[in-house]
Amino acid sequence: MLDEKILNYFKKHEEGYVSGEELSQELDISRAALWKHIENLRSEGYEIEAFPHLGYRLISIPDRLTEIELKYQLKTEIIGRKIYSYEQTASTNDIACVLAMHGEKQGSIVIAESQTAGRGRMSRKWISPKSKGAYFSVILRPDILPREVSSITLFSALSVAKTVREMTDLNAFIKWPNDVLINNQKICGILTEMNAETDKINFVIIGIGININTSKDALPKGATSILEESGKEVSRLDMARSIFRNLDKYYRLFKAGRIGEIIREYKELSNFLGTRVQVSYHDAKIEGYAVDVDKEGALILRMDSGLNERVLAGDVTMLR
Numbered sequence: 131m132l133d134e135k136i137l138n139y140f141k142k143h144e145e146g147y148v149s150g151e152e153l154s155q156e157l158d159i160s161r162a163a164l165w166k167h168i169e170n171l172r173s174e175g176y177e178i179e180a181f182p183h184l185g186y187r188l189i190s191i192p193d194r195l196t197e198i199e200l201k202y203q204l205k206t207e208i209i210g211r212k213i214y215s216y217e218q219t220a221s222t223n224d225i226a227c228v229l230a231m232h233g234e235k236q237g238s239i240v241i242a243e244s245q246t247a248g249r250g251r252m253s254r255k256w257i258s259p260k261s262k263g264a265y266f267s268v269i270l271r272p273d274i275l276p277r278e279v280s281s282i283t284l285f286s287a288l289s290v291a292k293t294v295r296e297m298t299d300l301n302a303f304i305k306w307p308n309d310v311l312i313n314n315q316k317i318c319g320i321l322t323e324m325n326a327e328t329d330k331i332n333f334v335i336i337g338i339g340i341n342i343n344t345s346k347d348a349l350p351k352g353a354t355s356i357l358e359e360s361g362k363e364v365s366r367l368d369m370a371r372s373i374f375r376n377l378d379k380y381y382r383l384f385k386a387g388r389i390g391e392i393i394r395e396y397k398e399l400s401n402f403l404g405t406r407v408q409v410s411y412h413d414a415k416i417e418g419y420a421v422d423v424d425k426e427g428a429l430i431l432r433m434d435s436g437l438n439e440r441v442l443a444g445d446v447t448m449l450r
């Protein structure tokens with residue numbers, strides 16, 4: 131709490147120095163206690179200059195996805211009101227799931243610098259190189275039916291693709307249902323898991339992994355990162371915060387029943403519509419033209435027979 135107050139005070143006065151006396155009075159602590167806090171912040175990677183007679187100045191913040199920095203000026207209504215940040219976890223989805231089972235409120239986020247057992251769909255692995263990307267899980271408690279849960283994956287992918295376009299010059303596209311691609315290579319994957327009864331969802335966990343400043347050497351074949359595609363490092367903090375804001379915006383639209391607008395935007399940023407695709411799910415495969423995505427997030431395939439097929443899950447390969 132005090133660390134956060136000290137940092138906020140520095141950020142408010144970033145032009146000049148903050149006198150130790152002024153700051154200790156403001157926080158109602160002794161100069162010695164203030165000094166201890168400053169030392170602690172420095173040990174966490176904050177660069178804080180101290181000049182006799184002038185006071186302190188915040189020079190730089192660490193490249194760490196901490197609760198204090200992620201929440202700074204976040205201004206969301208639901209997403210990220212509480213953030214649990216870890217140096218390393220097995221999978222952020224697992225921690226979020228345990229929290230949700232113990233009644234954690236919706237909007238809470240679990241984020242980690244690295245994961246030792248990051249998961250994709252169908253027991254696949256998600257490679258999570260340390261302090262290069264953002265790996266996080268969001269707890270939601272939407273008032274929808276279990277069969278509508280796919281639409282949550284859609285607005286999550288849309289939130290990431292939007293953020294990449296807002297923050298860089300890169301044309302990020304969405305590949306149904308859960309991939310965000312740049313130049314046809316994957317920069318982000320989304321794993322949506324839920325805990326539900328037949329007609330009621332208890333909670334949904336959206337797990338998002340995005341490669342930001344990751345080098346291709348650290349990633350599997352077919353994957354890329356913002357750094358690799360733009361040639362520039364991007365602040366992971368800014369990118370994560372911006373994804374949280376977009377998630378907040380689209381989740382509120384979703385709750386307000388404005389799914390039509392979400393699907394329209396999703397389709398605008400999709401690269402698979404109008405192409406011939408193969409969708410595989412475990413051992414089953416079907417082929418057809420991807421013609422639409424419906425309001426429940428299903429992919430509509432026009433089969434060679436001329437009939438439409440609704441596909442609820444699977445991996446899409448674009449054929450031509």
Ligand code: BT5
Pocket residue numbers: 220221222223224245247248249250251252254255256257258265266267308316317318319320321336337338339340341349350352353354
């Ligand atoms: C996904 O699965 O793309 C969902 C990934 C979700 C990861 C997040 S990170 C935070 C949260 N905690 C977790 O444990 N998971 C979530 P899927 O569509 O099944 O794709 C998995 C495939 O993507 C793998 O088999 C690899 O081919 C590829 N892949 C693995 N790591 C990757 C990476 N870092 N970047 C791009 N592709 C990757």
